[in-house]
Amino acid sequence: MNKLWQKGVLGVLILLVAYNSVYFKKLDEVKATTAGFDGAAYATTFWSEKLTPAMEKGVDLSALLQQLQTNPDQAFATHSHALGIGNIKYFPVKGVATVKNVRENEVQVALDAQPAGTELTIATEYIFGNAVRDASGQIDINAFTNTMDFNTVSAELNNIIRTQVIPPFKGQVKTGDRVEFTGAIELNQKYLNFSSIEIIPVSLSVEKQ
Amino acid sequence: MFKQNTISSLLLCAIFALALFGCKTKEKKDEANKVAIIVSTLNNPWFVFLAEQAKEKANELGYEAKIFDSQNNTAQETDHFENALASGYDAILFNPTDADGSIVNVKNAKIAGVPVFCMDREVNDPDAATSQILSDSYSGSVSIAKKFVESLNKKGNYVEILGMVGDNNTWNRSRGFHSVVDHYPDLKMVAQQSADFDRNKAMEVLESVLQANPDIDAVFCGNDAMAMGAYQALVAAGKADKVKVFGFDGAEDVVNSIQDEKIVATGMQFPAVMAQTAATFADEYFKGKRDFPKKMPVAVELVTSKNVGNYVAYGAKK
Numbered sequence: 251m252n253k254l255w256q257k258g259v260l261g262v263l264i265l266l267v268a269y270n271s272v273y274f275k276k277l278d279e280v281k282a283t284t285a286g287f288d289g290a291a292y293a294t295t296f297w298s299e300k301l302t303p304a305m306e307k308g309v310d311l312s313a314l315l316q317q318l319q320t321n322p323d324q325a326f327a328t329h330s331h332a333l334g335i336g337n338i339k340y341f342p343v344k345g346v347a348t349v350k351n352v353r354e355n356e357v358q359v360a361l362d363a364q365p366a367g368t369e370l371t372i373a374t375e376y377i378f379g380n381a382v383r384d385a386s387g388q389i390d391i392n393a394f395t396n397t398m399d400f401n402t403v404s405a406e407l408n409n410i411i412r413t414q415v416i417p418p419f420k421g422q423v424k425t426g427d428r429v430e431f432t433g434a435i436e437l438n439q440k441y442l443n444f445s446s447i448e449i450i451p452v453s454l455s456v457e458k459q
Numbered sequence: 460m461f462k463q464n465t466i467s468s469l470l471l472c473a474i475f476a477l478a479l480f481g482c483k484t485k486e487k488k489d490e491a492n493k494v495a496i497i498v499s500t501l502n503n504p505w506f507v508f509l510a511e512q513a514k515e516k517a518n519e520l521g522y523e524a525k526i527f528d529s530q531n532n533t534a535q536e537t538d539h540f541e542n543a544l545a546s547g548y549d550a551i552l553f554n555p556t557d558a559d560g561s562i563v564n565v566k567n568a569k570i571a572g573v574p575v576f577c578m579d580r581e582v583n584d585p586d587a588a589t590s591q592i593l594s595d596s597y598s599g600s601v602s603i604a605k606k607f608v609e610s611l612n613k614k615g616n617y618v619e620i621l622g623m624v625g626d627n628n629t630w631n632r633s634r635g636f637h638s639v640v641d642h643y644p645d646l647k648m649v650a651q652q653s654a655d656f657d658r659n660k661a662m663e664v665l666e667s668v669l670q671a672n673p674d675i676d677a678v679f680c681g682n683d684a685m686a687m688g689a690y691q692a693l694v695a696a697g698k699a700d701k702v703k704v705f706g707f708d709g710a711e712d713v714v715n716s717i718q719d720e721k722i723v724a725t726g727m728q729f730p731a732v733m734a735q736t737a738a739t740f741a742d743e744y745f746k747g748k749r750d751f752p753k754k755m756p757v758a759v760e761l762v763t764s765k766n767v768g769n770y771v772a773y774g775a776k777k
Contacts (some may be wrong), residue, residue, distance in 0.1 A: 334595065336758025337775070348717055376608075378639045379601040392753040396558075396583050397631055401597040403637045433625050440759065 252384040268435045282402050293406030301407065305432040305452045308342030308385075309373050311370075312363045318442065319365050326440040331387040337440040340385035343430040343449065355424055356448065368444040372431060372451055374420055377411045382451045385434035411451065419454040428457040492745050494524040494738070495534060495543035498554040499580065501528040503656060503684050505708050505730060506554060508580060508773050512734035515551045518744045529621065531655070534561040539566040540564040544571045550741040552576045552734070556623040558583045574744045576737040579730065581627050581754070590740050590751035592733045596628045596707070599759025600635030601727030603705055605765060606724045607640060607679060610703055614645035615676030618668050619688060622656040622681035629653075632681045632707055632726075640679075649675060654685050661688030671698050676702060683708035683725055690721060711763060711772030718767050730773050733757055 307327045311312035317325040330339035346369065348358035364370070365401040383389055383404045396401040423429065437443075494517040498510045510526045517524035527543070529536035533556050543551060544567070551568055553575050555561035565575045565587040577591040611617070619636070622629035640646050649672040655660035661680060669675070669692065678693075680686040686706030691700040699721065706713045709727035716722040740751055762770050769776055 257623065282495065331508060332758070334756030334758065335592075335736065336595075336729065336756075336760075338758035340596075341607070370530065376639070378605060380595075380598045395585055397581060397593065397597065397728060397754070397756075398627065401631060401634060401638075405634075406596070408638075433604075440775060453465050 252319075252407050254310075258331050287395075287402065289399065289402030293410060294404050296389070296403065297407060297410055299381065301386045302432075302452065304386040304388050305344065305434070306340050307315045308344045308432055310347035311343040311347075311435075311449075312361045314341060314343060314445075315361075315365050315368055315444070318437075318444075324437075326437075330437070330439075331385055331390050333384055333389075337438045339405060339437055339439055340381050341437065342385045342387070343434070345431050345433055346394060346428060349427045349429060351425055352423055352425060357429075359429060359449075365444070370447050370449065370452070372429070372433070372449045377408045377416065377438075377450060378449075379408070381434040381436045382407050382411065382452060392419075415451055415454060419456065421452070422456050422458075423457075428454045428458050428459060432455070461509050462521070467738050469774070473575075487506065492522050492549040493547065494525055494550050494552060494741055495521045495527060495548040496552045497527045497529060497539045497543065499529050499556045500656075501526070501659055503682075504685070505710055505728075505773070506701050507619060509554060509730040509734050512731045513738050514577065516672070516735045516738035517552070517741065522738075522742070522745075529556050531556055532570060536561060539563055540568060541628075543575060543690055544568060547571065548743060551738045552741060553588070554578045555580045557623075558627040560625060562587055574741065574765065578733045578737045579628070579728070583627070585753050588713050588753075590737075590753060590755060591745065592736045592755045592757060594733065595673055595756040595759050596631035596637075596726075596729045597635035598635050599707065599728070599761070600632040602759070603679070603707065603724055604636045604639035604760035607644065607677065607705055608643055610723055611646060611677055613643045616647050616649045616674060616678060617677040618665065618672070618689075619648055620649040620661050620678065620680045620685050621651065621653040622665055622685070623678075626656075629656075629681055636679055641756055649685065654680075656682045656684060658684040658688035658691075662684035662692045663688075665689045665692035666695070668669075669693075669698070677705065678702060680707045681707055681714040686722055686725070687712050688722035690716065707759075709773055714762065714767060714772055717762060717764055720764055723772065724761060724763045727762045727770055727774070729757055729775075730761055732774075737749045745768070 330341050332339045347361050350360050351358040355371050356371040358371050431451055432453045433449040496510050498506050501507050514524045527539040536556050540696045562582045562584045565582055568575045574589040577588045581591045581593050590752045624633040652664045654664045678689045680689055684702050685707040690704050693702050703723045705723055706725040
């Protein structure tokens with residue numbers, strides 16, 4: 251009788267342990283937790299709290315272009331950002347320029363002091379890639395579980411530019427206007443090319459002439 | 460008396476054990492560290508180059524190194540990890556077959572105290588590998604896609620040939636590409652199929668797609684081997700002059716084809732940089748460093764007929 255009692259208690263204990271050791275969840279619930287990164291929300295916060303302030307402290311583009319021609323190594327070391335290894339580097343830049351030509355995909359501009367042989371455009375159509383995200387120097391790839399989430403941040407930042415920065419600019423810009431800008435440029439350190447420097451804008455304000 | 464004998468025996472045992480441990484430690488110190496290089500496949504010249512560069516750098520740093528081919532099979536990869544751990548390899552330079560499926564292998568190595576440095580492809584666990592040195596596939600594909608949209612003047616029918624569906628690079632490239640192309644409603648994707656990064660499979664996939672969709676304007680391929688396969692299919696169908704092909708990698712035959720204007724563009728990856736960085740990290744680990752970046756992206760550069768003169772296979776001209 252005593253043994254039967256002991257076996258009963260043991261059986262109940264085993265059942266209790268087994269019940270508390272196994273959990274059943276729907277697969278889509280599990281997937282939802284791994285795919286739960288909200289890129290749009292992250293980008294909105296990053297834009298207002300980190301990106302915009304970083305771009306306002308960017309390097310003056312005229313001064314940068316001069317330095318790139320006289321001492322490129324120092325210019326890259328001092329002002330560029332990149333998240334890894336390679337020749338592609340990004341610069342947070344700011345300045346004031348005069349509009350030379352309004353084209354379908356970009357606006358050609360000229361700085362007051364611009365080295366000969368350089369051509370500058372403000373992108374208005376192809377707002378893509380990681381230039382803005384990486385130029386800020388304010389984001390850490392290691393804070394993200396995988397690179398897909400990390401890249402979603404770029405896509406969402408570009409979306410903000412495409413929907414909030416470009417339309418009011420395109421709606422009013424004309425040849426001869428003055429434009430105050432902040433933004434990002436991408437340069438290849440090994441093969442520097444000054445003939446087509448493209449500014450991905452973060453802020454644009456037009457002063458009519 | 461008994462107590463004294465016991466203490467003496469224990470002391471003797473301790474001295475003997477210390478001596479044995481000392482011999483073992485000394486023997487390990489005198490032995491060169493061994494590095495295992497486990498790559499997803501050697502059936503693609505790009506990965507052969509990656510593996511050989513890693514081996515060369517490990518040898519140059521004074522380590523014995525051996526290459527293991529996983530043949531795109533996670534089970535085979537697991538066998539290689541087990542063998543490498545059992546054979547006393549001290550570090551693994553790793554190119555995974557599957558971003559999720561390979562995690563367990565990396566974790567087993569970590570439990571065994573063997574550091575793993577991922578090259579080119581990542582595993583979806585930020586804490587498993589000691590460091591992951593990865594091509595910035597997304598940015599590379601964004602650059603290719605901009606060229607793609609410009610070349611097609613924002614309209615046309617196209618086919619996308621994907622790499623292995625379990626590899627993050629496949630989706631980073633596809634996402635980077637679509638992050639641009641999908642903004643243009645007149646660019647219509649008529650087919651999207653995987654060819655596992657394989658040249659022959661890509662040729663077969665495109666041959667089959669062309670039967671149902673003969674009127675295409677462009678093909679975007681997730682790597683250069685597939686781009687060459689796609690180009691072969693277009694040559695066979697008599698459409699090579701009309702359809703624009705885009706690849707990704709910077710393989711020799713595609714760099715040559717861009718020069719000959721057979722292929723429009725590719726994204727130049729730098730496998731030597733990734734392999735050499737991984738081997739250097741292993742060397743630093745052996746010397747005591749433990750603070751490595753969890754992820755180290757390597758920039759990808761757009762190669763077109765305008766700048767192809769700056770590049771050779773798998774990298775920039777020196």
